[in-house]
Amino acid sequence: MSEESPSPSATHTGVSRQIPKGIWALGLVSLFMDISSEMIHALLPVYLVTALGASALAVGVLEGVAEATASVTKVFSGALSDWLGRRKVLAVTGYGLAALVKPLFPLANSVGLVFVARFVDRIGKGIRGAPRDALIADLSPPEMRGASFGLRQSLDTVGAFLGPLLAIGLMWLTADQYKTVFWIASIPAFFAVMVLLVAVKEPAHAVTQRKVKMPLRRSELRYLGPNYWWIVVIATVFTLARFSEAFLVLKAQDSGLAVMFIPLVLVIMSFTYSLSAYPVGVLADRTDRPTLLAIGLILLVIADLVLARSSGLVGVGLGVALWGLHMGFTQGLLATLVAETAPAELRGTAFGMFNLVTGLALLAASTIAGALWDMAGSANTFLAGAVFAIVALALVIIQRRRLRERGACD
Numbered sequence: 001m002s003e004e005s006p007s008p009s010a011t012h013t014g015v016s017r018q019i020p021k022g023i024w025a026l027g028l029v030s031l032f033m034d035i036s037s038e039m040i041h042a043l044l045p046v047y048l049v050t051a052l053g054a055s056a057l058a059v060g061v062l063e064g065v066a067e068a069t070a071s072v073t074k075v076f077s078g079a080l081s082d083w084l085g086r087r088k089v090l091a092v093t094g095y096g097l098a099a100l101v102k103p104l105f106p107l108a109n110s111v112g113l114v115f116v117a118r119f120v121d122r123i124g125k126g127i128r129g130a131p132r133d134a135l136i137a138d139l140s141p142p143e144m145r146g147a148s149f150g151l152r153q154s155l156d157t158v159g160a161f162l163g164p165l166l167a168i169g170l171m172w173l174t175a176d177q178y179k180t181v182f183w184i185a186s187i188p189a190f191f192a193v194m195v196l197l198v199a200v201k202e203p204a205h206a207v208t209q210r211k212v213k214m215p216l217r218r219s220e221l222r223y224l225g226p227n228y229w230w231i232v233v234i235a236t237v238f239t240l241a242r243f244s245e246a247f248l249v250l251k252a253q254d255s256g257l258a259v260m261f262i263p264l265v266l267v268i269m270s271f272t273y274s275l276s277a278y279p280v281g282v283l284a285d286r287t288d289r290p291t292l293l294a295i296g297l298i299l300l301v302i303a304d305l306v307l308a309r310s311s312g313l314v315g316v317g318l319g320v321a322l323w324g325l326h327m328g329f330t331q332g333l334l335a336t337l338v339a340e341t342a343p344a345e346l347r348g349t350a351f352g353m354f355n356l357v358t359g360l361a362l363l364a365a366s367t368i369a370g371a372l373w374d375m376a377g378s379a380n381t382f383l384a385g386a387v388f389a390i391v392a393l394a395l396v397i398i399q400r401r402r403l404r405e406r407g408a409c410d
Helices: 012-018 021-041 044-050 056-084 088-101 111-139 142-173 178-199 218-241 246-254 263-284 289-309 313-341 344-376 378-409
Strands: none
Touching: 021 088, 021 111, 021 142, 021 178, 044 111, 056 088, 056 111, 056 344, 088 111, 088 178, 111 142, 111 313, 111 344, 142 178, 142 263, 142 313, 218 289, 218 313, 218 344, 218 378, 246 263, 246 313, 246 344, 246 378, 263 289, 263 313, 289 313, 289 378, 313 344, 344 378
16 A cells, blocks of 8 residues: 555554645644743733732633634634635734734733733734634645644644643743743744744645635625534534633642642643544544544543542542543544535635634633532532533434435435
């Protein structure tokens, strides 16, 4: 069997060699930018409260506004990439804006300036998100799309656990000099932009036969089709089940984890996430994708039950690891399903709408989880997450049956 003709018996290594270099480059871009961002974000809440005198409410408002801004921006950047027929220029703009604003964090001497830096940073994330995902879909061969999204997600998540580890190490080396760590965190952000500029090329086939006039008009959105909207509905209910990872941190703290080791919660989650994302992506190109998505939801149910019933650090650690595993089974796979169900000329819009709806669902999920946590305790918060996951699992089973029945009719 030649390397040019991938088969189910190909190893992960063989598949990774066949993935286009542009996909690898985009994965490295995500890795370096995530290292930079997580080095700052792992320390920013504590820095705001202890060094700048911010309240917990101010930190919450800052994070909520920042993430909501990113979700809204993704819709317009995705639609713009479809209208232009070009993805890279918007990806460069988004990553470049995030890199340029990183030095504002060590320069900030007030909560207001940190707010501005965080706000602009999230605008950069919003600008780049949907065009980057659409660019991955444009660059990847259809038979390797799952592996391509899985690889990008895996490398991104490696950055998500390396960033906090580097922050912990640098805080120890610099005797808790926040601003020194923030300056160092700016370096990988600029490196990410350089990789994007040099190593990623816009594919010639990115512009398709049908010219998109106004992507966000109803007449254009109808081209997305029912299968795409089914994925959006499933992902929305699923997102209600997977509220903010901040609640994993709170659970670990309630279970007795020392404050200095709190970042390890996200390190464990990101580690299992990064280990599973690429192999699951490879598997998604060879097997039934709804089944893999169902497995991911089952893992989330188990994670929620473990976290609901555990009071010790070992049980919480297991629940956090399972949480990361479910992310590896679902996040890259959902991106693959969006890419496959949307027309090529509307992929940017499709990813933008998907990210907006799921972003709003995450905000709602975290609000519900916070209210439950205060009124009914942590156990009931995670049990509610398990219920939402079961509902999402039922929707996956219904959609899987619907697709099989339609295939039988065809």
